[in-house]
Amino acid sequence: xxxxxxxxxxxxxxxxxxxxxxxxxxxxxxxxxxxxxxxxxxxxxxxxxxxxxxxxxxxxxxxxxxxxxxxxxxxxxxxxxxxxxxxxxxxxxxxxxxxxxxxxxxxxxxxxxxxxxxxxxxxxxxxxxxxxxxxxxxxxxxxxxxxxxxxxxxxxxxxxxxxxxxxxxxxxxxxxxxxxxxxxxxxxxxxxxxxxxxxxxxxxxxxxxxxxxxxxxxxxxxxxxxxxxxxxxxxxxxxxxxxxxxxxxxxxxxxxxxxxxxxxxxxxxxxxxxxxxxxxxxxxxxxxxxxxxxxxxxxxxxxxxxxxxxxxxxxxxx
Numbered sequence: 001x002x003x004x005x006x007x008x009x010x011x012x013x014x015x016x017x018x019x020x021x022x023x024x025x026x027x028x029x030x031x032x033x034x035x036x037x038x039x040x041x042x043x044x045x046x047x048x049x050x051x052x053x054x055x056x057x058x059x060x061x062x063x064x065x066x067x068x069x070x071x072x073x074x075x076x077x078x079x080x081x082x083x084x085x086x087x088x089x090x091x092x093x094x095x096x097x098x099x100x101x102x103x104x105x106x107x108x109x110x111x112x113x114x115x116x117x118x119x120x121x122x123x124x125x126x127x128x129x130x131x132x133x134x135x136x137x138x139x140x141x142x143x144x145x146x147x148x149x150x151x152x153x154x155x156x157x158x159x160x161x162x163x164x165x166x167x168x169x170x171x172x173x174x175x176x177x178x179x180x181x182x183x184x185x186x187x188x189x190x191x192x193x194x195x196x197x198x199x200x201x202x203x204x205x206x207x208x209x210x211x212x213x214x215x216x217x218x219x220x221x222x223x224x225x226x227x228x229x230x231x232x233x234x235x236x237x238x239x240x241x242x243x244x245x246x247x248x249x250x251x252x253x254x255x256x257x258x259x260x261x262x263x264x265x266x267x268x269x270x271x272x273x274x275x276x277x278x279x280x281x282x283x284x285x286x287x288x289x290x291x292x293x294x295x296x297x298x299x300x301x302x303x304x305x306x307x308x309x310x311x312x313x314x315x316x317x318x
Contacts, residue, residue, distance in 0.1 A: 003032035007080035010037040011156040043065045050167025087202030092241040099212040105226040107177035109204035113190040120190040128170040139250040142273025177204035181186035201236040235288035242296025269303040
């Protein structure tokens with residue numbers, strides 16, 4: 001068999017993820033692979049807020065998938081055989097002709113705080129500057145510490161850490177999974193539990209995308225699928241779909257499997273952190289999409305639609 005071409009973004013984290021998949025495929029199947037770096041819309045506009053990028057490319061792509069669109073284009077053009085994505089970057093609608101035969105075992109989905117002072121979120125001085133590009137994180141920071149200054153911060157993990165060390169910020173918020181994968185775990189000041197900060201939908205999980213008609217590649221990749229991780233990510237994405245959301249709405253969610261039970265909790269937050277709605281739902285692992293949909297309904301019934309409208313999203317509008 002010819003070597004498989006793996007499409008990926010060029011950041012250190014994305015390359016770690018692609019090489020991780022390559023190593024697992026080699027171990028399982030003895031397959032040779034080639035890493036193909038592809039620059040995405042999100043990578044080309046590092047200095048712009050994600051919301052602004054969405055506006056600029058919205059006419060072409062619906063403002064979604066700014067970190068994966070070019071990878072999917074390469075799949076369709078047959079210039080790569082598979083693409084590795086962070087599932088938190090993947091829109092809820094998968095393009096026709098493409099599929100995700102594997103969601104690998106999920107890393108810790110939580111967020112973490114890295115501060116120059118070594119202080120936790122509660123211990124940061126009033127007015128401390130905290131960097132993150134995520135509206136979800138900014139909203140929950142303002143909910144927990146309205147006295148802090150939540151500021152936009154983009155760039156790869158290394159760039160963000162350098163800006164922290166240079167004194168541009170007092171602290172930054174990153175995904176635990178990315179920090180662990182890059183070997184920077186010792187930098188973590190605080191891992192933030194769900195009662196402080198609900199993670200992004202799909203955070204910590206890697207998805208491997210292939211052409212739906214490529215049965216050979218899809219079959220090889222499917223061996224990397226983790227059943228519990230797929231259940232959790234499916235539930236969270238069904239919730240996101242019910243709320244008609246993308247990666248830049250202030251929604252946090254976390255699904256966990258315990259035996260045959262699926263526990264899903266989620267929250268919707270106003271950008272200023274002054275309004276929020278949180279709910280939980282328990283379902284069966286055999287019906288993750290139904291559980292996610294039901295929790296979305298519960299959030300809407302509790303007023304999440306009003307908060308989302310304030311954020312520029314109207315529930316029920318695609």
